[in-house]
Amino acid sequence: MKPKVIVYKKIDTTVLAYLSENCEVTYFETLDSQSLPSFYQELKNATGIIGSGLKVDAKLLDLAPQLKVISNISVGYDNLDMPEISKRNIMATNTPEVLxxxxxxxxxxxxxxxxxxxxxxxxxxxxxxxxxxxxxxxxxxxxxxxxxxxxxxxxxxxxxxxxxxxxxxxxxxxxxxxxxxxxxxxxxxxxxxxxxxxxxxxxxxxxxxxxxxxxxxxxxxxxxxxxxxxxxxxxxxxxxxxxxxxxxxxxxxxxxxxxxxxxxxxxxxxxxxxxxxxxxxxLPHIGSATHETRLKMANLAAESLVIGLQGKMPQTLINQEVFAEVQ
CATH class of the missing domain: 3.40.50.720 (NAD(P)-binding Rossmann-like Domain)
Structure with a gap:
């Protein structure tokens, strides 16, 4: 059975196709007042999530008891409560270098x-x-x-x-x-x-x-x-x-x-x-906003998510101490 993954950001169709080959994907192009209730519902059985900007804290993690990997399409990860994520032995990745x-x-x-x-x-x-x-x-x-x-x-x-x-x-x-x-x-x-x-x-x-x-x-x-x-x-x-x-x-x-x-x-x-x-x-926070770079970031994030869900260590793993715990 494929792992259940939630995408909560608009991504290139090629990246979505790659994820769909390896995972059961639920796709939200954006999270707003209309889509959030469905997103929260889907979290109950999700083993992986991928996107950017979402505040991932204890409150959200309580809704996702099966979660194993969080893939942040960004080099910064101040939106992630890393102590809480690590405490729950969840791997978190980001997208350094490519941007x-x-x-x-x-x-x-x-x-x-x-x-x-x-x-x-x-x-x-x-x-x-x-x-x-x-x-x-x-x-x-x-x-x-x-x-x-x-x-x-x-x-x-x-x-x-x-x-x-x-x-x-x-x-x-x-x-x-x-x-x-x-x-x-x-x-x-x-x-x-x-x-x-x-x-x-x-x-x-x-x-x-x-x-x-x-x-x-x-x-x-x-x-x-x-x-x-x-x-x-x-x-x-x-x-x-x-x-x-x-x-x-x-x-x-x-x-x-x-x-x-x-x-x-x-x-x-x-x-x-x-x-x-x-x-x-x-400028409107567009440092990495080119078509080429955003595609590289999404590809890296997707690959990290799939690798993590396969039980392997992603190269961009932020909390590497967690990998030893989940082995």
């Missing part, structure tokens, strides 16, 4: 767009406001040869450093839980404390995972340490930044500008003060 380059492209593009004020100037042209030579009031700032500070030198942070070092001759400063000797050797990156990085960098990219230790990692103290000419870019999670402190820093000229792909509440409220600032460039 590194796509996210790095997005974040570096956001950095460039913010520095050179591209969205603002694009709107100027399209609205008919370009009636004369652009004056100093609309100038941006150079990116090349400026100091780039990366907070979180993991796979994505390293991919950003690669673009900055080889493409823009930017000195790389970084802060991480541990030293990244490969980044130091390959990109001549220099390790700094968080405080020193904030003081020294011209551009600051926040790329840490969301954990209890990184909630509001960047706040009033850190913004006050930054240069008045600094540009802050957040490509991690919205909750890693104190948004009120960011608003204050921008309004009071403590930093020059910000580029944001993430917000504390998503979708962000249209009346959020950050959305009314010309010196803030915003």
């Amino acid at each position: 590194n380059d796509s996210v790095a492209d997005t974040i570096f593009g956001l950095l460039l767009a913010t520095a050179r004020r591209m969205p603002e100037l694009n709107q100027l042209v399209k609205s008919g406001g370009w009636t004369a030579q652009v004056g100093e009031g609309l100038y941006g700032v150079d990116v090349h040869h400026k100091k780039l500070g990366i907070i979180g030198m993991g796979g994505i942070g390293s991919a950003i450093a690669k673009r900055a070092h080889f493409g823009f001759d930017m000195p790389i400063l970084y802060h991480n839980r541990s030293r990244n000797t490969e980044a130091e050797q390959t990109f001549q990156a220099t390790y700094y404390s968080l405080e020193e990085l904030c003081q020294q960098a011209d551009f600051i990219c926040l790329m840490t995972p969301l954990t209890p230790n990184t909630v509001k990692l960047i706040g009033e103290k850190e913004f006050k340490l930054m240069k008045k000419t600094a540009i802050f870019v957040n490509g991690s999670r919205g909750a890693t930044v104190d948004e009120d402190a960011l608003v204050h820093a921008l309004q009071n000229g403590e930093i020059l500008a910000a580029g944001l792909d993430v917000f504390a509440q998503e979708p962000v409220s249209p009346d959020h003060p950050l959305l009314g600032m010309d010196n803030v460039v915003t």
